[in-house]
Amino acid sequence: MNVIIKNASVLNAEGGLERKAVVIENGTISSIVDDNEAVQGGEVIDAGGKLLIPGLIDMHVHLREPGFEHKETIETGSRSAAKGGYTTIACMPNTKPVTDSPEIVTFIKDKAREAGLVKVLPYAAITKEQKGGELTDFAALKAAGAIGFTDDGVGVQTAQTMKDAMALAAGMNMPVIAHCEDNSLVVGAPVAEGSFARKHGLKGIPNESEAIHVGRDILLAEATGVHYHVCHVSTEQSIRLIRQAKQIGIKVTSEVCPHHLLLSEEDIPGLDANWKMNPPLRSRRDVEACIEALLDGTIDMIVTDHAPHSAEEKAKGMQLAPFGIVGFETAFPLMYTKFVATGQMSLALLVQRMTADPARVFALNAGELKPGAPADLTLIDLDAEKEVDPESFASKGRNTPFTGWKLKGWPVMTVNEGRIVWSEEAVAGLKD
Ligand SMILES: NC(=O)N[C@@H](CC(=O)O)C(=O)O
Ligand SMILES: [Zn+2]
Ligand SMILES: [Zn+2]
Numbered sequence: 001m002n003v004i005i006k007n008a009s010v011l012n013a014e015g016g017l018e019r020k021a022v023v024i025e026n027g028t029i030s031s032i033v034d035d036n037e038a039v040q041g042g043e044v045i046d047a048g049g050k051l052l053i054p055g056l057i058d059m060h061v062h063l064r065e066p067g068f069e070h071k072e073t074i075e076t077g078s079r080s081a082a083k084g085g086y087t088t089i090a091c092m093p094n095t096k097p098v099t100d101s102p103e104i105v106t107f108i109k110d111k112a113r114e115a116g117l118v119k120v121l122p123y124a125a126i127t128k129e130q131k132g133g134e135l136t137d138f139a140a141l142k143a144a145g146a147i148g149f150t151d152d153g154v155g156v157q158t159a160q161t162m163k164d165a166m167a168l169a170a171g172m173n174m175p176v177i178a179h180c181e182d183n184s185l186v187v188g189a190p191v192a193e194g195s196f197a198r199k200h201g202l203k204g205i206p207n208e209s210e211a212i213h214v215g216r217d218i219l220l221a222e223a224t225g226v227h228y229h230v231c232h233v234s235t236e237q238s239i240r241l242i243r244q245a246k247q248i249g250i251k252v253t254s255e256v257c258p259h260h261l262l263l264s265e266e267d268i269p270g271l272d273a274n275w276k277m278n279p280p281l282r283s284r285r286d287v288e289a290c291i292e293a294l295l296d297g298t299i300d301m302i303v304t305d306h307a308p309h310s311a312e313e314k315a316k317g318m319q320l321a322p323f324g325i326v327g328f329e330t331a332f333p334l335m336y337t338k339f340v341a342t343g344q345m346s347l348a349l350l351v352q353r354m355t356a357d358p359a360r361v362f363a364l365n366a367g368e369l370k371p372g373a374p375a376d377l378t379l380i381d382l383d384a385e386k387e388v389d390p391e392s393f394a395s396k397g398r399n400t401p402f403t404g405w406k407l408k409g410w411p412v413m414t415v416n417e418g419r420i421v422w423s424e425e426a427v428a429g430l431k432d
Helices: 074-083 102-115 137-146 159-171 195-200 207-224 238-246 258-262 284-296 330-340 349-356 356-361
Strands: 002-011 017-025 027-034 043-046 049-055 055-061 086-091 119-124 176-178 229-230 252-256 377-381 408-416 419-423
Touching: 002 349, 002 377, 017 049, 043 049, 043 195, 043 330, 049 349, 055 074, 055 119, 055 349, 055 356, 074 102, 074 137, 074 408, 074 419, 086 229, 086 377, 086 408, 102 119, 102 137, 137 159, 159 176, 159 207, 176 207, 207 229, 238 284, 252 284, 258 330, 330 349, 330 377, 330 408
Parallel strands: 002 043, 002 049, 055 086, 086 119, 176 229, 229 252
Antiparallel strands: 002 017, 017 027, 049 377, 377 408, 408 419
16 A cells, blocks of 8 residues: 655754655555655655654664563563664663574564564574573574674673684674673773762772773684674774774774763762763763764664663662663654754764664665655654653553653654654654
8 A cells, every 4th residue: 555654854874854755555665755746546645844864774783672571571672672673673682581592582572573563683692591502503593583693781801702702703704793791891890980980989890801802803704704783882092992983994883872972970960870881981082982983874773772770770879780781762852952953963963873873884674765665754843842751651651760851853653664653643644
């Protein structure tokens, strides 16, 4: 069946906005035409002049199923993603059991298909049970549908293990995605080294714990030729290393989270674990370095690291609560309001870092509005201002430091392969 989204503001090649109609046939964009061109047949959706962009892509998320369904399920996580404007998400393997077998990869894909909301791409673990020892069966995991290997949640502590993993992955044209953290430099610290840790008598996580792994892994990527992707970059030092590696042609890519672009340890209001995440909020200098790197392309994409935890778990306090904050439902409004509306970043670049760039890096058939592309679309209201209210989240997780922030740029409709998978009731003329 045909669907026509009329009266949409679409970014053109120069980064300007043009009024267009997008015609969808059988889940694919068949044409993008001038808005006044008559298009026959099909359901018509009036976008009301709102911004229409490719469905957002999030290459780093935690859906918690199997094993931690009290935090999130593939269904609730998918719904939260759709509400946040995402149509493709890649989920981390720190489930229970760990996603270290083809059976779990298949389970995740089946559950995602049942939920039927967004495309869920599973990562598989590098090591069995993410214990840092024996490698998983890369070939079997790839055959089951894993899109890359990572032990996210924990760093691979031994260089030889990482090198073996990279060599194996390179041979099968698969990326290695790394949570960079040297445990010997962390030992029980809940926040970054700095004024907040000192003030509250807490141990601090130093910047080197991240950057040492980044440096080590860049050298191993050079030696093995693998595509190496750095998770949630948060330090000036890691960025320096990635920038240099890119300059000399090593196949390294990287990602950053909105919270590391918006918050520093100086902003943490007190011992509230909704401000506890890994990597931790670092110094203002680190934040500035992350912003610069996102703008100049050293950092390729924005990811949320959506990491839901229950209220009970987060109530254990700064020292004992688990690391992680939710991200799907605030990412675009945060980035739009704090970077685009303030003139620090163009709308076109923000959209690119959340769509075309992740698609390019991970070779996904997504991320662009063009005839022949899957009709993955997000409609965004750039004008209405709304407060972040965790009680309204579709996610089971309420753990966010952004409660009460007044933001613009809220998604109002998400379309996955031509199907409306989420919409704000206010969007006129919509039915599911
Ligand atoms: N980011 C986090 O603070 N937590 C993640 C793990 C991770 O991304 O390293 C989680 O699984 O909760
Ligand atoms: Zn991580
Ligand atoms: Zn993560």
